[in-house]
Structures are given as C-alpha cells and as structure tokens.
Amino acid sequence: xxxxxxxxxxxxxxxxxxxxxNPPGITKLTENAELFVMMVLLTLLAAxxxxxxxxxxxxxxxxxxxxxxxxxxxxxxxxxxxDVAMTEASVGAGISTVVxxxxxxxxxxxxxxxxxxxxxxxxxxVVVGAALVWGTSGLPAFGAKTAPIxxxxxPTFIQYSADxxxxxxxxxxxxADFRGFDTLGEVTVxxxxxxxxxxxxxxxxxxxxxxxxxxxxxxxxxxxxxxxTA
Amino acid sequence: MKEAILEFAQHYxxxxxxxxxxxxxxxxxxxxxxxxxxxxxxxxxxxxxxLYLTPAKIHNGTAPIYDYAYDTYSNPLPHVLMLTAIVVxxxxxALGLALVVRIKEAYGTIEEDEIFSKDPEAE
Numbered sequence: 001x002x003x004x005x006x007x008x009x010x011x012x013x014x015x016x017x018x019x020x021x022n023p024p025g026i027t028k029l030t031e032n033a034e035l036f037v038m039m040v041l042l043t044l045l046a047a048x049x050x051x052x053x054x055x056x057x058x059x060x061x062x063x064x065x066x067x068x069x070x071x072x073x074x075x076x077x078x079x080x081x082x083d084v085a086m087t088e089a090s091v092g093a094g095i096s097t098v099v100x101x102x103x104x105x106x107x108x109x110x111x112x113x114x115x116x117x118x119x120x121x122x123x124x125x126v127v128v129g130a131a132l133v134w135g136t137s138g139l140p141a142f143g144a145k146t147a148p149i150x151x152x153x154x155p156t157f158i159q160y161s162a163d164x165x166x167x168x169x170x171x172x173x174x175x176a177d178f179r180g181f182d183t184l185g186e187v188t189v190x191x192x193x194x195x196x197x198x199x200x201x202x203x204x205x206x207x208x209x210x211x212x213x214x215x216x217x218x219x220x221x222x223x224x225x226x227x228x229t230a
Numbered sequence: 231m232k233e234a235i236l237e238f239a240q241h242y243x244x245x246x247x248x249x250x251x252x253x254x255x256x257x258x259x260x261x262x263x264x265x266x267x268x269x270x271x272x273x274x275x276x277x278x279x280x281l282y283l284t285p286a287k288i289h290n291g292t293a294p295i296y297d298y299a300y301d302t303y304s305n306p307l308p309h310v311l312m313l314t315a316i317v318v319x320x321x322x323x324a325l326g327l328a329l330v331v332r333i334k335e336a337y338g339t340i341e342e343d344e345i346f347s348k349d350p351e352a353e
Contacts, residue, residue: 031289035239042246049253049273058265065269072276079283080304082293084312088279091320096272099320103265103327107334111263112341121260129252133245141240143289145302150288154305162296170294170306171313179310186314193321200328 035142038078045071058109062100069093083171243284250277262342264330268323275319282308282315 048068055061069092076085140147157174160166166173175183250273257270286309291302294309330340337345 034289039239039242042242046246046249049250052269052273053253053257058263061266061269065272068273068276072279075280076283079287080291080293081283081286081309081312082295084279084283084309084316087313087316091316092276096320096323099324099327100265100269103330106331107265107340111261111266114260114262115343116262118256118260121256124259125252125256128255129248132248132251136241136244136248139241139244140285141237142243142284143240143287145288145291147285149285149308150305154307157306158294158303168296170296170303171309174306174310175313182310182314186317189318190321193325196325197328200325200332 031143034078038075041071041075041078045075056111056113058104058111059101061111062097062104065100066093066097069096083169243280247277247280247284250274250280264333264340264342265327268326268330271326272319272323275315279312279315282312 045068048064048071052061052064052068055064069088072092073085073089076082076088157178158170161170161173161177166177254270254272254274254277257273258267261267261270286305286307288302288304291304292300294303294306333345334340337348339345339348
C-alpha cells in the first residue's frame, strides 16, 4: 500500500526511474528476446500436445499433462501474468496430476486401441482450426499498447486501486474488491463440485445389477478398483 | 518477406492457441477412453487461458504490481478472469473424474465402446 501511494505521489521520480529501467537501446532487444523465448516454449507445448494425442499409456499421458502445465506456467510468466502462472503451476500441474493419478489407480492405466475411424473428428478439427486461423488476421499484434483491450476498464482499475490505497498487486485488488461477487460465485462452484465428488465417491450409492442398493458394499468404502458390479 | 515473418511471429501465440484448441477438440471427439477425454477437455480449457492472456501483455510493461520503476502494467482483468477459470477448471475435472470412477464401478470399463455395448439403452 505504501508502495502504491508513493508511486502515485512522486510522479517526477517515477518517470526518471522508469526511463532508467527501460533505456531505449535495450528495449527492442528485450522485446525480441521475449518473443523468441515464448515462441520456443509454445512450440514445446504443441509437441507435448501431439505426444498426449499419440500416447496410449495413461500414466505417460498424465505425466505429459503435468509437463504441459509447467510449460504453460512458464509462458504465463513471459506474458507478465505472474499470479496466473503460480496458480497454474500449483493447481494445473499439482492438484490435477494428483487427482488424475488417483483416478488411474481406481480405474485402468491403459487406453485400448480405437475401433472407429478418426477421419471425421480429424476433418472437423481441421475445419474449425482453419476458420479460427482465418479469424486471427484481424487481431492486434502481440504486445501492442494500442490494442483495444487496454483502452476500456483496465486503466480505470489500475488508477482507482492506486488512488484508494488498495493492495499493490492489482490482480488481488480486482479479484477481492472490484469483482468480489465473481469470486463468491467461484467459491460456490468449487463447493458444489466438492459436494458432488464426495457424494459420488462415498459409497452407499452402489446399486447391484438389478437396480437394488446392495447392503454388503459397506466395507468396500476404500473404493478399490475391483468393484465392477454390472 | 521480413514483414511476413514478423507478422507470423506476432501472431504465433494465436496459432499455437488454435492448435491446442483443436487438439483438445480432437481428443474429446475421437478418443474413447473417458480419462483421455477429460484430459482433452483440460487442453481445450488451457488454450482459452492463452487466448485471454496473450492480448493482456504490453511490450516493456511489467506484471500488474505497483513499483517505482515502472509506469506500464499489463492488463490485470484477463489475469483475474483466468485465475477464476483455472480453479473452476480443476473443480469440474475432479467432478468428471469422480463420475469416471463411478462408471468403472458400474460397468467395469471406462472405454466408451464397451460401455455402449453393455448398455443397450445408450445406443
């Protein structure tokens, strides 16, 4: 908060410091280096995706998905989205991987070969992709300051949270203050999903093949993978 | 020629975003394993993160945290929206995987073809 206050008050110092942080000769080099590193990371992401499509061992797929999430977190750091990168690394690469591994333990870890043709899905994907690529031609260039997205509410958020001594991290200010109800809705969704998972996995809901609830399943609450009752 | 390369590099993010998106779509449609389908759905979601975060970046800007040395910050609003999306995404993934575990208990398999062959009503 003190930081935010001073940054707004000492406008002159601020400008001098900003100039010192970004000398003109360095900036072009930084831009290109950033773009280059990000293109490398994105290419790796695409390669990992192809591996996920081809891999039939589900354990391998889950580990590849974890690598994918960490690469995505690195890309997010270059895109200056540090909060999102931390969340992606902890939730996407951490919790998702653990949940997927637990599911593999409870089900099966091999994907059986396909019986039907993949031609139609491939065709649909290519058509959708071509339409989307055609749509990108109208989008602003990467990192352009004049892009429409920077013109509407974003400057207001930044200025207002500086003027009213909100937390120095603007993402926190927007998340907890401006869009607090949004966060409340998010918590509701997570709560509902948690209740759903508990109800689905708790046992006592198991039905036998002829539709009756079975009474002898109670000691099977550990949810072992042998519970195929169909 | 040089301009075409620059144009390509500046839109490279969007091309990869689209590639990830249609890969997720392809996995969801073409693969029969239910866990693989959910991973495909996650790929699709992750591509949307990239789609939102790419335009938020400003050259020579910094992460949206106040500091003396900077006066350009990247757009904080997409960051907030994507924070919400990540958390909701893992919640839906967990719910979907719990359903997969139940399907495995009920049918003994998580392959779509075999489930359909055991359940005539689904045809």
